[in-house]
Amino acid sequence: MPNTKNYHTSQPDYETAIDRNVPDFPVAEVLDEDKYFQNHEPPSYLPEIEAQIDKFVDFHCQQTQKKVVLVTSGGTTVPLENNTVRFIDNFSAGTRGATSAEYFLENGYAVIFLHREFSLLPYSRHYSHTTNCFLDYMVEKDNKVEINPEFADSMLVVLRKYMAAQKANSLLLVPFTTVNQYLYTLRLASQLLQKAQSDALFYLAAAVSDFFLPSSRMPNHKIQAQPSGKLVVDLEQVPKFLRRLVDSWAPQAMIVSFKLETDSSILIKKSVQALNRYHHQLVIGNLLQTRKNEVVLVTPDEAQNWIRLDDTQKHQNVEIESLIIPAVIQEHENWVKNWTAKNK
Amino acid sequence: MPNTKNYHTSQPDYETAIDRNVPDFPVAEVLDEDKYFQNHEPPSYLPEIEAQIDKFVDFHCQQTQKKVVLVTSGGTTVPLENNTVRFIDNFSAGTRGATSAEYFLENGYAVIFLHREFSLLPYSRHYSHTTNCFLDYMVEKDNKVEINPEFADSMLVVLRKYMAAQKANSLLLVPFTTVNQYLYTLRLASQLLQKAQSDALFYLAAAVSDFFLPSSRMPNHKIQAQPSGKLVVDLEQVPKFLRRLVDSWAPQAMIVSFKLETDSSILIKKSVQALNRYHHQLVIGNLLQTRKNEVVLVTPDEAQNWIRLDDTQKHQNVEIESLIIPAVIQEHENWVKNWTAKNK
Structure with a gap:
């Protein structure tokens, strides 16, 4: 089959081109x-x-x-x-x-x-929404369907995590x-x-x-x-x-919302505005252009905790969520502690 | 993991509830x-x-x-x-x-x-857009990912057809x-x-x-x-x-379009109208409610060729497209014959 993958790179890339800047309505x-x-x-x-x-x-x-x-x-x-x-x-x-x-x-x-x-x-997610068809991960061997050996090891890692979540x-x-x-x-x-x-x-x-x-x-x-x-x-x-x-x-409960902007000069201001408006606990601010490499955690005291992938991490395809989630969990632990203290 | 499949049956069913009746615009x-x-x-x-x-x-x-x-x-x-x-x-x-x-x-x-x-x-399509996750077709055996035996035979049939299309x-x-x-x-x-x-x-x-x-x-x-x-x-x-x-x-080329209606009394009329308007060769008319079980092939001479699944076929999950396509191909063969005769 002809290669139909390359031109995807030149298609309008919604992942990088979107603008979710929400105007402030009356x-x-x-x-x-x-x-x-x-x-x-x-x-x-x-x-x-x-x-x-x-x-x-x-x-x-x-x-x-x-x-x-x-x-x-x-x-x-x-x-x-x-x-x-x-x-x-x-x-x-x-x-x-x-x-x-x-x-x-x-x-x-x-x-x-x-x-x-x-x-x-x-x-x-590791195997869907790609241009690969589901069946591209399979091969026939001795009249049986098998996982293509090229993908088998990484698929086993994912399958084990999935099975563990199901079992638990x-x-x-x-x-x-x-x-x-x-x-x-x-x-x-x-x-x-x-x-x-x-x-x-x-x-x-x-x-x-x-x-x-x-x-x-x-x-x-x-x-x-x-x-x-x-x-x-x-x-x-x-x-x-x-x-x-x-x-x-x-x-x-502790409530975390997201703020996605394209203009870096207003990201913090908008995040603080959201916290003031809704009185929740955490806004994760990110810029469209860089959202896979850096985010900022903004709390009601206007503290900014920037989380960034360094070059080594980018090179190793570290997912920034692997750093965001522990930081959010830390905030949640503080929330639980304060709440417990207040309600003693 | 809890069963999250059942309530899908009571969700708004777009597959059966849609109405593609296109009004005639000026x-x-x-x-x-x-x-x-x-x-x-x-x-x-x-x-x-x-x-x-x-x-x-x-x-x-x-x-x-x-x-x-x-x-x-x-x-x-x-x-x-x-x-x-x-x-x-x-x-x-x-x-x-x-x-x-x-x-x-x-x-x-x-x-x-x-x-x-x-x-x-x-x-x-046989394995996507279901509520089954991709990984539900897999199991781990002897530290290796394998296709769940429950699905292996039917998947082999599909994989062979897919591979044949790729090879050709x-x-x-x-x-x-x-x-x-x-x-x-x-x-x-x-x-x-x-x-x-x-x-x-x-x-x-x-x-x-x-x-x-x-x-x-x-x-x-x-x-x-x-x-x-x-x-x-x-x-x-x-x-x-x-x-x-x-x-x-x-x-x-021979051109086939579709006409989907909800009102059976106007299906043929609308199909003929489309043929008169665009001068193409075939309209496949179908009703929203029954489109998986019957369609009608309408040609410019207003002939109607109804294709219907009988009860045995429905019971055996025969796909109506397995009957539609040979009928369309027959029309295409006639088209080629006429065209060749005309251009001799």
Whole structure:
């Protein structure tokens, strides 16, 4: 088969070209968060998710005493019609989330992985979303399928970690597609995680849509064109749920959000602004251009902890998440200590 | 790990709930097809694709004498900003296209598979986009990774077919993401396929967006909210390129398009309308509700050839594409015969 890989390098590279700089919208115009849930139906499968998360949290609170992190990952969609095909999507492969989840597992956490369906998953991420086909890892030998020896050793390392997570029941995969599914599941999970008290950690790496089409204005069938032949889509701002997460859904948990910018001069300012606005515990700031090599952990006291890969680490393909996660865990340990002291 | 599979059955099922019924827009308002290419930049990687397709077509025209089918598959995106993250998407997993491509290969065709990146691919489709993780097919035995014996036999069958296609150089994978990439690649491929004359077949199963945001109106950075906090997206209609494909890009090839409806009473009428409008050779009509079990092949003489799975076939999980493709190939043979007779 001809090589179809090379030109991928010259395709528009969303991974390096995206700009998630979120403008500051007028707060007065934000829809009330609670009203959102009154006006939008929960996903029908939510009771099943509830049972799974509840069992998972109970297991770790009662039997393993592991801390539990909810990692969100991937982009949300905004459907433009009921029962139809068109939707607005936020591009995100889920690399940061899936990679971080692995290092949380390796550092002894139980992980609820709230992810966009078909985005990257912990462990399998090493073999998906490449231009390699699944079957390129296989060969036939003596009338049997075998793993291509070229990949067998590294695959064994990954498989063992994956099997260990399964055996320990320490990874729960919970998918979402739409922003509505995401919001309902996030609220549900945070309420169920109250049982873990300050041992719960939220690591919000998903790319959540800023806008949505309220269900009251969603057509049941395909949107019709205007007489001009044009299509006009008129979207509302998604309420800022981080505020509710902090003040009422998960007040005892530690909450980490991300801030991705393209302009280095405003990164710290924006991170501090987010902390002041939502009153959570940690913002991980990163620049689009360098996000795989450096990030900054910003705390409410405006302390900046820069984490950078050095040249040796870059050369050895060290993943920066292997450094970020221990630093986040350190912050979480401080949070638990303070919380315990306060509630004695 | 807890079972996270069951609730998928109660999630909104796009596969059964979509409605691709395309309203008839006023033709007078359609943008001129040629103007589109004047006003929109080609993807930067197009020369590389051109070299690959050219080599592939030459190989089969000169050395194997295989007929060549271009199968399009999956949905196109419409980016809403340059350099940013938001886009409108058309939902399609690519099942019809990927499955059909396999049966074209089995019936002796060379296949150019023009597909949405990360949508289903021929052969690997059997193991991707399920809720199973890649690693669930593996086990460790004697310190080695092996294929789980439960899956090994069926995987060998698929692997052999995949390897055969690779060895014969009969499958060329060409990805797209945006509607602009799709249109440029379709035009390029059709022009290169002119070498195959009437041996070229177009099987247009992709879900192509009806609307797009002209590059002249695309913001370079994230769309800003209106003072009201709202986001308004104002889209233009995508020109009807099928007309150009038939009359100038690939006048000697046979062209097959799809018509998906929800209302059975209008399926034939709409299919005939499409044939009258674009003057191509075959429409495959199908209803959303039953599209995996029956389709109708409609030709310009308004003949209807219904293809249906009987109960035994349904029970044996026969794929309807295994019946559709031989029927399409029969039509293609007639086309070649007529064309040869006319051009003697």
